[in-house]
Amino acid sequence: MKLQALAELVGARFLTGADQGEREVTRAFAADLLSDVLAMVREEGVLLITGTVTPQVVRVAEVMNMGAILFVRGKLPTPATVEYAAGAGVPLLATGKIMYETCGILYQHGVLPAKRKGLPMDHVPPNPAHP
Amino acid sequence: MSPPIPPIHKRIFLVAAGDLEGAGSVSTAVRRTLRELGVEPDVVKRAGIVCFEGEMNMVLFSQGGRIILIVREDRVELLFSDRGPGIANIDLARQPGYSTAPDWARELGFGSGLGIPNMEQNSDRFEIHSRVGEGTVIRSTILRGVHDDTGDRGGARA
Numbered sequence: 253m254k255l256q257a258l259a260e261l262v263g264a265r266f267l268t269g270a271d272q273g274e275r276e277v278t279r280a281f282a283a284d285l286l287s288d289v290l291a292m293v294r295e296e297g298v299l300l301i302t303g304t305v306t307p308q309v310v311r312v313a314e315v316m317n318m319g320a321i322l323f324v325r326g327k328l329p330t331p332a333t334v335e336y337a338a339g340a341g342v343p344l345l346a347t348g349k350i351m352y353e354t355c356g357i358l359y360q361h362g363v364l365p366a367k368r369k370g371l372p373m374d375h376v377p378p379n380p381a382h383p
Numbered sequence: 384m385s386p387p388i389p390p391i392h393k394r395i396f397l398v399a400a401g402d403l404e405g406a407g408s409v410s411t412a413v414r415r416t417l418r419e420l421g422v423e424p425d426v427v428k429r430a431g432i433v434c435f436e437g438e439m440n441m442v443l444f445s446q447g448g449r450i451i452l453i454v455r456e457d458r459v460e461l462l463f464s465d466r467g468p469g470i471a472n473i474d475l476a477r478q479p480g481y482s483t484a485p486d487w488a489r490e491l492g493f494g495s496g497l498g499i500p501n502m503e504q505n506s507d508r509f510e511i512h513s514r515v516g517e518g519t520v521i522r523s524t525i526l527r528g529v530h531d532d533t534g535d536r537g538g539a540r541a
C-alpha cells in the first residue's frame with residue numbers, strides 16, 4: 253500500500269516525507285518498545301506503528317531500514333526529531349487514532365504483519381514460574 | 384586463534400551518560416562509516432543493532448564511556464567500555480526479558496530486556512566483563528563474508 257493511501261485510511265498526516273507518498277509498504281510492526289523492533293523485525297521496508305516519539309525511534313527505523321513511521325494516539329515527536337528524520341529520509345506520519353484501531357484498519361486493508369525473527373525466549377515454555 | 388588481521392579502520396566515539404537527545408548517534412555514525420568502507424549491508428545492519436543497544440545501555444545505565452569501532456578485512460569489532468555501576472549478575476542480564484530499567488525509561492520505549500540478548504544474537508563472538516562499582520566492558524565481533532539471509536540467527540557462537 254502506498255503511504256498516501258495508508259495516511260488517508262487512518263486519518264494521518266505527514267510530519268515529513270510527504271513527497272514519499274508513493275512509497276509502498278506491504279508489512280507493518282507495531283510496538284512501543286524499541287528493542288522489540290530491533291530484535292524481531294526481519295525484513296526491510298516495514299512500516300513501524302508506534303506511540304514512542306523519542307529521537308531514538310528514528311534511529312531504530314534507520315538501523316532496520318524501515319519504510320516509514322506512523323505515530324499513534326496523537327503523540328508527536330519534537331521538531332528536532334522531525335528534522336532529523338527528514339535528513340535521514342524516513343517519512344513520519346501521525347494519527348490521533350489508538351494503536352489497536354490503526355492496526356485494525358490497516359490489517360483489514362491488506363497490510364500484512366511483519367515476519368518475526370526467532371528469539372531465544374521462544375523456547376521458554378509459556379507461563380514460566382517467575383521468581 | 385590466529386592473530387587478527389590488522390585494522391583498516393579504527394575510530395573512537397564518546398558516549399555521555401543520560402544524553403537522551405544524542406543517544407543513538409554513535410550507531411548512526413558507525414553505520415555511515417561502515418557503508419563508506421564498502422562493508423556488506425548485512426554486516427552494517429548487525430553492527431548498527433549491536434551499537435545502538437550497547438550505546439543505549441551506556442546512556443541509560445552507566446556514567447558514560449566510549450565505543451571503539453575496529454574494521455578489519457574479515458570482521459567488524461565493537462568495543463564498549465563504561466564507568467558505572469557495572470552488572471552484578473551477567474548471566475541474568477543476558478536473559479531475554481531481564482531489565483532494571485526505571486519507569487521513566489520504559490515510558491521512553493526502553494526496558495524490554497532484549498538489548499543484551501539482541502547484541503549477542505547479532506554477534507558472531509560476544510563477551511561481557513563487568514566489575515560492580517567500576518564499569519562494564521563488552522566486545523562484539525561480527526564476521527564479514529558469513530552471509531545470513533534468513534534473518535534468523537541461532538544466537539551467538541562464542
Ligand SMILES: Nc1ncnc2c1ncn2[C@@H]1O[C@H](COP(=O)(O)OP(=O)(O)OP(=O)(O)O)[C@@H](O)[C@H]1O
Pocket residue numbers: 287288436440441444445465467468469470476477481482483484492493494495496497498499500519
Ligand atoms: N552498561 C551497563 N551498565 C550497567 N548495567 C547495565 C549496562 N547494560 C545493561 N545493564 C543492566 O542489564 C540489564 C539488561 O540490559 P538489556 O539491554 O538487555 O535490557 P534493558 O536495557 O533493560 O532493556 P532494552 O535494552 O530492551 O531496552 C539492564 O536492565 C541493566 O540492569
Ligand SMILES: [Mg+2]
Pocket residue numbers: 436439440494497498499
Ligand atoms: Mg538495553
